[in-house]
Amino acid sequence: MDQASFLSVLAKLYPPGRLLIKPAQLAPFESDALTSYQVRPLAVVIPETQEEVIETVRLCHLHEIPFVARGSGTSLSGASLPIAGGIVIALNRLNRILRLDPQQRLAVVECGVINLDVSRAAAAYDLYFAPDPSSQLICTIGGNLAFNSGGAHCLKYGMTSNHVLGLKVVLPEGEVINLGGESLESVGPDLVGLYVGSEGLFGIVLEVTLRLLPKPEKFCTVLAAYGTLEAAGKAVSMVVASGLLPGAIEIMDNLAIQAAEAAVHAGYPLDAAGLLIVELDGEADVVEKEFTALMEVIEESESYEIRVANDEADRQRIWKGRKSAFSAVGRLSPDYIVQDGVVPRSRLGEALGEIQKLSAAYGIRVANVFHAGDGNLHPLILFDGREPGAYERAERLAGEILRMCIGFGGSITGEHGIGIEKKNYLPVMFNEADIETMRSIRLHIDPKEISNRGKMFL
C-alpha cells in the first residue's frame, strides 16, 4: 500500500485534529531532546484510548508501516526520532491513573502519565514513585519504561525496572498481552525485566502497574565543596566505603555549578571545583544516626565548606539546581551534547582526569554532572553549532569518552539508552554473538521490524 492510501486508512480511525500530516504540524515531532537529529514522519497520530493505539499498531503491521511511540519527547538518545515514511504515535493523551491501591502500594497507570504525576497522586497516601529522572516534571512513564530511566536516587532504590510489577502491551504484530502482575514476586522467566529497557523495539506499553514506596520520613541533604574534582571523587569513595547507603550521591564540576547557580540560585559555592551532594533518606531515627556517621566522613574528606539543607525548601532548591543543570548549561554554550556513560565507582577519579585531558586536547569545554554513587557520568560537551565541523568534533570527543568507559569495564549508557545516538558503540561494548542474540529476540517479537525501526542496532 502506498503512503497516501495508508493515510486514508488512518483518517478513518482519527479525526483531522488527531491525525497530523501538514509540514507545520509535523515539525514539532521531527526530533526529541537529541535535537541534532531530525526526521520528518509521514504522519503523527494522537490516540486517546488504548483501543486506538492497538488498532493503529495493527494497521501499521498490516501495511508494513514503521511506527515510533512518543511520550513527551525528552529522550537524550534520539529514542523517539521519527522514521522516514513511518508514523509517530503520540501517547500523551493516554494519561489516566487507572488505579491507586495504597494497601498494596501500587498504581496502575497508562503510558502517557507524567512521572511526577504518579507521586503527586500517591502523596495523598504518603506514598511515592521512586524513579526520579531530571525530566520528571514532563517525561512519561511509557518513556521511562522503554529506556529504563534512572535518576539521582537509583543508588538506593534502583532504576525504573525495579519499580515495575506488571505491563499490558501491544506487540508489533497487534497482539495484546499482559506481563507480570501485581505481586513483587513471580514464577517463570522475568519477562517484565526483559521488556523494560527494550527501547520501544517490542511494541507499545499501554498500561503499567507500578510499585509505590512510603515517602521517606526524613531527609538530610549535605553539600560539600572541594578544591579539586578528584577530592570530591575521593569523598564519594569514602562515603560508599563507610557502609552508609545514601539515597543519592551526586557531583557537579565548576562549569555545571556556575550554570546551575545562574539559572536557579540554589546557593551552591561558586568557587568550588567539585560540589558533592549527598542525601540520606528514610525513617527519622535511622537518618539521624546515619547523619552523624556521614558528617564524620565528610569532615574527614578534603571539603573546605559543608552546608546542610535547613528545611524542605532549601533541599528542594539544592535539587532544583542539580536537576536543572543540563538545561542551565545552555547559558554557557549555544549547543551541547549530553553524554551518559558508566565507569566502575572506584575509577571515577581516573575517568574525570581522562575527560579533562580529552577536553584540553580537543579544545572543547566539558561540564560534568554525575550520579557519582553509581559511577554514572554525564559529561556535557559544549560547542557552537554555527562553527563548521564543531558538532562533528564534539561528537568525536563524546565517542572517546564512551570508549574510555568501555575500557574501564563500564558501559556506554547508564540511563539514556542506545537509541539512535549510540548505535555505533553497541558493537564496541558487545561482540557479534551478543548482538545477534539481541537481534534474534527482536525479530521474534517484531518480524517486520516496524516498532521503532532503526534504533539500538546498526
Added chain:
Amino acid sequence: MKPTSIEELQSFICSHPRLLPHGNKSKTALLASEGVTQLDLSGLSGMIQYTPSEFTFTAWAGTEVDEIECILNENGQFLPFDPLLVKHGATLGGTVASGLSGSGRYRFGGLRDFVLGVQYIDGNGRLVRAGGKVVKNAAGFDIPKMMVGSLGGLGALLELSFKVFPRPPAYSTVVSNFSSMPAALESLHLLAITPLDLFCLDLEPQSGGTVKLMVRIGGFPNSFSERIQRLKSYLGDGESIEGNEETELWHQIREFSWLPGDCALVKIPLTPNRVGKLDAILSEWNTKRRYTVGANLAWIGWQGPIEVLGQHLMELGLSGLVVIGPPGHPRLGVRVAESFSRRIKQALDPLGRWLEV
C-alpha cells in the same frame, strides 16, 4: 557430566540434543526427570572478580552462595535479596535460574534487582554475554533479568555479576501475635504504608488459628530502642528478639527448617489481598505455611497431591513453583504471557536443546 572449562562445556552441549543444567541439586523439584541429560555446572565455581569498594562481584554460576556470602561478610557487605537454601548448597546459578529471593527482599528488592550481568551458553553452543559489571547499565536488552526464573530453559548460566550493599551492622526483630489472619493482615497493611525502614515483614500462621507477625529491622544498633518502641506502638504489643537468637530465627526461615521433612516446598507469589482465600484452603489441608515479603510471597509445605494444589491455584488465579519435591512438573497454576515466552524460547533456543520443566 561435570565440565570444568568453558570449552568442555560447549562441546558437551553441542553433542547432546536435550539438556537441563543443574548446580548442587538443592532444589530437587527443578531437576530433570528421566530421559533428559543432566548437565552439572557445579564444576565451574569460584569468585572471578571482587573489589569490595565497587560493591559488585562476578562469580562462576556454579559457586555456592555460602562461599559468596562468607567473602562478602568479611567485607561488611551482603546480598540484600536474601538468598535461600544457602546451607543446603544452593549455587549462584541455581538461585538465579530458580528466581528465588527470601524475606529480606522486602527492603531493597529481589534477586532481579541485583543481577547486573550474565554470560551463558545458548542452545547453539555459543558463549553470549549480556548486561555488564557496573551498577548502572542500560545498554542492550536486559537479558540478565530474563534469566531470573528461567529454570535452565534458556541456556546454561556460566558467569554472573551482582551488585551488593553494605550489610547493616545489626538487626532486631519484633514478633507480635494476632488472634486471626484478618487481624494480622490489618497490622501488616498498616506497617506497609508507614515510613518505617523494615527489612522483613512476614506472617506465620500457627496451628490454633492465631498468626505471628514478624518484623525485622536493621541498621545502627543505637537507633533500635526508639524504633522498636515505635514498631510496638503500631502493633499494639510485641516481643523483641536480638542477637544470636534473632540471627538463628531468620536462618531457619531461609533454610526452611520449619517445614516437615515429607512435604513439597512450593513458592506462591501473591498479593496481601489474596492471602485470605489461599490461607483458608491451606488451613483446611493443615499445611505449614509462611507469608513473606509483606505477604507478596507464600512458602508452603504441601503434603497432599501436587495436582490438587495446582487445581486450587488455578481456581484462585495464582501460579506456583514446586522447589523441593519430585522432579518433573514444578510449575503450577496459571501461566501468564505464554505466547511471549514462546517467542523468547524460539529466539534463544531454536533447536529446543534446553528442557523446559
